[in-house]
Amino acid sequence: MAEAGPASPAADAAMAACLFALDPRGCGVLLRARPGPARDAWLALLRRLWPDNRPLRRVPVGIPDSRLLGGLDLAATLAAGRAVAERGVLAECDGGAIILAMAERLEPGTAARIARAIDEGEVVLERDGLTRRLPARFGVVALDEGLAEDEVVPRGLADRLAIHLALDEALLPTRMGETDLDAARALLPRVTADERAITALVSAGLALGIHTLRAPLHALAVARAAAALAGRSALAEDDIALAARLVLAPRATRLPAPPEGADNPEPEEPPPPPPEEDPTTETDPRPLDDLVLEAAKAAIPPDLLADLQAGLGARRGARSAGRLGAERKARRRGRPAGTRPGALRPGERLALVETIRVAAPWQRLRRAERPASGITPRVIVRREDIRLVRFKAPTERTAIFAVDASGSAALARLAEAKGAVEMLLSDCYVRRDTVALIAFRGSAAEIVLPPTNALARARRALAGLPGGGGTPLASALDLVGKLADQVARRGRTPIAVLLTDGRANVARDGTPGRPKAEEDALAAARQLRTQRLPAILIDTAPRPQPMAQRIAAEMGARYLALPYADAERLSRAVRAGMELHP
């Protein structure tokens, strides 16, 4: 890797392919990229490096358990007259790797099955009358095309993949110099990691707010592979820095606190020290810690960095992928998600192949038991054989907009707030969400528009919204809560978007007076929190208001100040909020 400059994202991306080819189990890759030339180039590079004698298979997103884990090979079983097991993809890829296409659409259950096999290095098959343990030591490349924030790879799986790599269109992996993977593979088991390296990676992980302890372990594996690739039997600082960039940086949920003594008194050393330096020489442990942290910090992707600076990072990581909770088991609509035994009632759909698969092995028995008289059907199917198609449909969402149209907010900001809502509305339209609109001014809040998917109506109602009067924030929050409850009862998932400056001056009972009004508003916010309603509060004041921040905190909402929120940021925040489910 001599010709690529040190620490360039393109070189790191190419390096990731190398590391994966060397140690697929230790250096799993989550590749976040649109399908396109960059991703193709990366995959081509991987295939070029991949040893010929090892499987590298693409796994489609909707793969059924029978193909993933294995099961009874019906045709072979009937032909042979004894149970013949069919190996699933995971067992077939023992010693190799799988490439998960569209991993962001993977069912949580499927992801959990893969995760389990990753952990155990084997598939435990308890299916179709078979009990088998099949070795399944494979690496995983998960292709994540979900560039929207509400589409993320199931976190249990993402957590088990060491390298998180984002490729954008412009970024093509640079050509690698020839690397001797066989020599590296032989060296890998002997690469040792000293205490300093472990300490440095663990502390860097903590400083970046990375909770899971898998991250430093992954980093250690990546550093080891990097050392082996460079022909070293001990970790050098370069290896550790690379691991920090590939493993730790993309997982950061916060920026490290600046070191004591804010400005650096010493002249800055160039981050990658000369590689000739013997890594095992006794040096002060601090510099290595700092180096790792610096490397990680420098490699944090720009959009994540922006979020972290805005204090959004912790939320972003904290609760995503809770989609399952809001995914109802719809009986008749949505995506098929496996089969289940049950009675064939009207409206159910028979899983014909699965039913026959269950019935087939018993045909000989049943035929023998059948009275000789009468006609014998070709296949004797009994009630207990019936398998039905299971469906899963994500619940539809309803965005409840509550817009502060009071005098304090209205005069300067109402137009802007309307603009923001309008933009969010078009977002909702794209997602087929329904919307509701609440306006509050004067003495109380009112529902201007009940939940609807007629976005044009919402837009009209919004445009005609008059401004002026007091700020009855408490009753607005109460109304949001009530409406959210109604929405949830109808089986939809509510999310609240509140636009206000937080300057409540009308109490619940409609009487003016700031102290009582604020107290009521905070109480209402706390009440809302118990509903565990995903919410966003957009502060519409010219400068951020402490009261608005307090309200947001009390109701557990994400806080966003409009002056700093451009259209893109706003829409991104709401989109991210959409995936926060109780």
Added chain:
Amino acid sequence: MPDDAIPRRGGASVVATRKPTRRPPFPFTAIVGQEEMKRALLIAAVDPSVGGVLAFGDRGTGKSTTVRALAALLPPMSVVQGCPYNCAPDDAAGLCPACTHGGEPQVASVPVPVVDLPLGATEDRVLGALDIERALAEGVKAFEPGLLARAHRGFLYIDEVNLLEDHLVDVLLDVAASGENVVEREGISIRHPARFVLVGSGNPEEGELRPQLLDRFGLSVEVRTPEDIATRIEVVKRRDAYERDPVGFAASWAKEETKLRRQIVSARNRLGKVAVPDGALDRAARLCLALGTDGLRGELTLMRAARALAAFEGDPAVTDHHLRIVAPSALRHRLRRNPLDETASTTRVERALAEVFGG
């Protein structure tokens, strides 16, 4: 039951096809921190009647590692040799049909089963079904016991328990409630004992647990990632050492494991002799009252867990010390949700503890 439906002895599914080449599990005693989870599992090992352990929490905290480590730790148990249901030779009333007819049983010592219920399991393998092989080859109806039979007198572990499919949850609830598994298939009816300690783990972010299933667990523990750097480094170091040399690592902890195993055995022997004073009963009742837990289940579990802990620690009687330690695990999942109080359940239990036992 027709003759040919009598369970086979020593069937292929009963002797777990464990290859000797499998690496040894991470030793239980080498797990850093996670005291509450470890304690809950040990309590269940001392007294299975506490009714199961649920470990819910952060990813990558070694939840499944800990449960799998338990299997290697547990002292062996004696069974009727070759019985697919792990029948206890000294329990004449609880014998399966095969053992009842079998005359004087041969006794064998086997590891306590810790059976994994993998997410992709099909119902026939969980409950047991007719042996597909013999049906095909010989046209004979022979019952092939499932995972529930294998878990009898041991542990049934479900990782990602909140992702378990609904129809399997129903089956489990039914069997766990009755302690017996009934299979009707191809015109035969099999009935066998299935009493096991249910152990579940999962991450709440993936979805909520069905309330009926939550109720089944005696103890519920919250698992958090350790925050302090020294602990984190130790975790990473040990894991790394294990990954690089599982056999050597396990060997270096063998002494600790033996010590803990002995402690479990002597705790079991002592369990019946641990006194439960009226004062402790009274305080347990007051604690449950203060928390408004539903029904008597909480109180019973609290007492049993405290008694098992006392036995484990070698104490002659249950004291406030034991109650305090086990109360969060025994009660936190039994609290009614109060809309005006969003305080975490653990905090509420601790508050009630302070009230009842004094600061």
